[in-house]
Amino acid sequence: MNYLKKTGLILLILFTFLFTGCGQSKNETADENHSQTTTNPASRTEFLMGTVVTVKIYDKNKEDVLDPVFKKIQKLADEITVNDGEAKSEVDKINQNAGISPVEVSEDIFTLITAGKTYSDRANGSFDITIGPLSSLWHIGFPDARKPTQEEINNVLPLIDYRFVELNDDKQTVYLQNKGMEIDLGGIAKGFITDKVRDVLVDHGVTSAIIDLGGNVYVLGKNASGNKWTVGIQDPFSPRGQIIGSIQEANKSIVTSGIYERYLEVNGEIYHHLLNPQDGYPFKNDIAGVSVITDESTDGDALSTLLFSKGVKDGLAYAEKIGVDAIFITHNKDVYLTSKLKNKFKLTNKEFTVKHP
The missing domain is CATH 1.10.3980.10 (ApbE-like superfamily)
Structure with a gap:
């Protein structure tokens, strides 16, 4: 099966202390919708499209919505x-x-x-x-x-x-138009499906949920404490689950493209899966990973590859030009942020350094 050529590499941090420790003081009250949410979500995980798909619903008494969600994905x-x-x-x-x-x-x-x-x-x-x-x-x-x-x-x-x-x-x-041409939607399909899953959730009255299509993450609403979700950005040089820092988001998609999960080694040389359509080989530049934060996951999925292809300097300039938030991680473990993220991103791994272009 020739399907998903890109794996988003984002860890969503779901520990309870992060639900209650960020984004809202003790004197603030969660908004009304979150009196109907729980810290024990209805959750389902299935292996679909060559990746692990997990959907968690934090609204109370909405477990049945998982059925139409997974029906849509399939x-x-x-x-x-x-x-x-x-x-x-x-x-x-x-x-x-x-x-x-x-x-x-x-x-x-x-x-x-x-x-x-x-x-x-x-x-x-x-x-x-x-x-x-x-x-x-x-x-x-x-x-x-x-x-x-x-x-x-x-x-x-x-x-x-x-x-x-x-x-x-x-x-x-x-x-x-030409015989032998083939469409491959692996660079955008997971984002599109994520958006459609969000629409199913919203249509069924869900206000608080997490969608994770193999690392292509969408956080719907706020968590059970009325705070934004805390999302960890994957360390591109470590196994899944190790992060370099985090951001807090609500009603946002976070998609990452990187060189580190799907690759081929030939005679000691590594070839990652992000291929340049113009020369036929994997892109060679200073990026190890780029994460894109958008309202629509379809946009984030396509933009993560587009920005990766440009390298850090041109990728940052393009992201700023179109007004999209992005995090770039280089092979030297430098982290570059678009302007709106500079006060939102929290670096937690001392091996990495936030740099300013």
């Missing part, structure tokens, strides 16, 4: 997941009809591909939803991962060009 996964050699999903059908005919798709998939093409355009191709032929070659994160030959890379690079994705709004069809 439905979208079935429509998006690319199955090697089999046309099971809508994206499979699009890819197998490349250069042949347009394919009518569901509203969700049309919306997702439209968003993916928009971000590909914003990135000038450093993020490109037609990267499928290249990611299939490397297949990093899967048992058959390998370093392709230069000839193989040269053969697929001409197939990667989002501008040849033809979208018909009236007929809700997607057409890849």
